[in-house]
Amino acid sequence: xxxxxxxxxxxxxxxxxxxxxxxxxxxxxxxxxxxxxxxxxxxxxxxxxxxxxxxxxxxxxxxxxxxxxxxxxxxxxxxxxxxxxxxxxxxxxxxxxxxxxxxxxxxxxxxxxxx
Amino acid sequence: xxxxxxxxxxxxxxxxxxxxxxxxxxxxxxxxxxxxxxxxxxxxxxxxxxxxxxxxxxxxxxxxxxxxxxxxxxxxxxxxxxxxxxxxxxxxxxxxxxxxxxxxxxxxxx
Numbered sequence: 001x002x003x004x005x006x007x008x009x010x011x012x013x014x015x016x017x018x019x020x021x022x023x024x025x026x027x028x029x030x031x032x033x034x035x036x037x038x039x040x041x042x043x044x045x046x047x048x049x050x051x052x053x054x055x056x057x058x059x060x061x062x063x064x065x066x067x068x069x070x071x072x073x074x075x076x077x078x079x080x081x082x083x084x085x086x087x088x089x090x091x092x093x094x095x096x097x098x099x100x101x102x103x104x105x106x107x108x109x110x111x112x113x114x115x
Numbered sequence: 116x117x118x119x120x121x122x123x124x125x126x127x128x129x130x131x132x133x134x135x136x137x138x139x140x141x142x143x144x145x146x147x148x149x150x151x152x153x154x155x156x157x158x159x160x161x162x163x164x165x166x167x168x169x170x171x172x173x174x175x176x177x178x179x180x181x182x183x184x185x186x187x188x189x190x191x192x193x194x195x196x197x198x199x200x201x202x203x204x205x206x207x208x209x210x211x212x213x214x215x216x217x218x219x220x221x222x223x224x225x
Contacts, residue, residue, distance in 0.1 A: 042215040042218065043159070056211075058212060059212070090159070102147065102161075103161045109157075109158055
């Protein structure tokens with residue numbers, strides 16, 4: 001059971017470059033989300049989705065785009081990377097509601113450095 | 116003021132000790148609370164949910180005090196393997212956004 005698969009694990013970008021962080025889950029979860037984790041800031045929500053075709057902004061959405069064309073995949077796009085986007089990124093998913101609906105399953109994270 | 120605040124620690128305790136962490140939240144609309152555990156350079160994992168009546172899972176006990184707006188996590192008989200960062204998490208009503216604290220680091224020593 002793969003759970004939440006996130007790639008790549010490490011990435012170095014130059015300022016202005018674009019890239020996509022991939023996230024896939026095989027648990028048929030309705031809810032998927034992207035967080036960034038910075039020292040002293042805790043995990044902050046970037047974007048989230050409650051189902052295919054539905055996305056919404058979180059706390060820190062600027063500079064990031066998402067789409068949800070399938071239940072399984074939720075990629076995060078950095079349009080023009082900036083040093084302020086240097087962070088550890090986590091993708092997470094959960095069921096929509098009901099039993100187990102509270103538990104977030106996280107991917108293993110992407111360490112991104114923007115030079 | 117941060118919506119969810121935790122003492123960053125580190126809490127250094129000997130093996131077998133009892134240790135408690137508190138977490139305060141500022142938004143009275145927060146309805147659901149959780150403790151997540153995060154090992155160094157790893158992803159967070161749900162440790163336990165926190166219920167109004169308090170709940171216990173083995174050596175771990177979580178409590179909620181709505182009047183004072185804090186939640187607590189008690190770990191009894193600490194093990195070396197309990198060394199990690201413990202994240203306090205709050206959720207408003209049935210909303211989709213979780214608010215994470217910055218975490219409390221625990222180091223259990225021989």
